[in-house]
Amino acid sequence: MTTHLEDYARKLGIQPGQVALELGWDEDSDPEISEAIEEVLGEDFLDEETDDLCDAVVLWWREEDGDLVDGLVDAVRPLGDNGRVWLLTPGTGQPGTVAPGEISESAQLAGLVQTKAERLGQWQGSCLVPRGNTKK
Template sequence: MTTQQEDYARRLGITEGQIVLEQGWDEDCEAAISESIEDVLGDDFLEEETDDLVDVVLLWWRESDGDLVDGLVDAVRPLGDNGRVWLLTPGTGQAGELSPGEISESAQLAGLVQTTADRLGNWQGSCLVARGYTKK
């Protein structure tokens, strides 16, 4: 694994032993981000149909994926206490990008607040947590 790949998982605050669910992955996603996380976890992501509670939901989202509020509400359902959603959207100038205002407004409507933002390759990551919980 390259240093950059290790860096993706670290920058997302994902550590060994956590349970992570990936949603919205498609061929346009940056595989190195997913691979970095799986390498740190030492396991695959949970299946989307799981009933297990998770520490992190990695949500890939593009403008064409529909209503972001609905997507975030669905992403919050499997979160355990103090869990977080990492919303990954195409970066500025990329097809399917979302405006920061849309992300912020949608997060608020879904009962979330953004704590961190980070550029991950061609994708923009926004860490979203339930209101009242602000740890990255």
């Protein structure tokens, strides 16, 4: 039986032994999502200043955080060959919600393609991969 914490990591495709980086975490972020990922990884997220490549970047983003294209370009830099960015935005009706059209347009401008969307508690997750790498 999986707990809802393990379910968060499963929905994000996080596997034991992978390496992940978390960007944009703030007091409104859901710590259960972060904890679930770290529990499955078996270690903490990489430090934001690392030069290591990672399998996944978890990017928390709210409407007021600035230019989403810039945020996505920064999130792509540490990705390994088959890496993906999980863009986590407040769900519909929550403060800071980002319009779906803005997500798809920003992803395209940053060279990314959305492959999947998941609801994670009060947050909406969009799986973004570099164009040409459409594996989930």
